[in-house]
Amino acid sequence: MNKKLKPLIEPKHFADTLRTYDDVDIFYDGVSDSFVTEKEFIANEKNKEKKINQYLTKPDQLLKNKTKKINPYPSQATPEAVGKLAERMERNAQMTGGKGPFTKTKIKKIKATPVDLNFKIPAPSISVPRPMPVDPEQVAMKQRFEQMLLQAQQQKAEENFKNNTQGLMALIPGATNE
Numbered sequence: 001m002n003k004k005l006k007p008l009i010e011p012k013h014f015a016d017t018l019r020t021y022d023d024v025d026i027f028y029d030g031v032s033d034s035f036v037t038e039k040e041f042i043a044n045e046k047n048k049e050k051k052i053n054q055y056l057t058k059p060d061q062l063l064k065n066k067t068k069k070i071n072p073y074p075s076q077a078t079p080e081a082v083g084k085l086a087e088r089m090e091r092n093a094q095m096t097g098g099k100g101p102f103t104k105t106k107i108k109k110i111k112a113t114p115v116d117l118n119f120k121i122p123a124p125s126i127s128v129p130r131p132m133p134v135d136p137e138q139v140a141m142k143q144r145f146e147q148m149l150l151q152a153q154q155q156k157a158e159e160n161f162k163n164n165t166q167g168l169m170a171l172i173p174g175a176t177n178e
Helices: 011-022 038-057 059-067 079-096 136-165
Strands: 026-029 034-037
Touching: 011 026, 026 038, 034 038
Parallel strands: none
Antiparallel strands: 026 034
């Protein structure tokens, strides 16, 4: 089986790269699928233009083509095209897990069963927490903390009074150090 492999580099890109970096005047002709020199490429383009101009200058051709639509696709498939299509369909079936290209799977209909929507939601139960029992140690700790705060406030007040009544602050009327 003679199978043509896909090139690693696209021929058009290859020709453009050679032309850009190596100063080689080579072009890729996609119609004939070959590489041609610059002179051959220009000659081919001129021939294409001549054919188009001849086609457009013939009024008979224009009239025929206006009344008759040209179909660019062939009317029948060639055996090679049919074989390639079958291969692609078979490969697709294998990739997707199907049984084959020409088999259809029937969709099984599932009978719907009705669901009873008459149900009751139970009310949430809320429990109020009981007060914690008072621990005598905690009460004593709280009293000591409050006593420490009171002593700190008294010491600060005494310090402020001492600072305001001694030194230069005592001589300036109405000045306070707060």
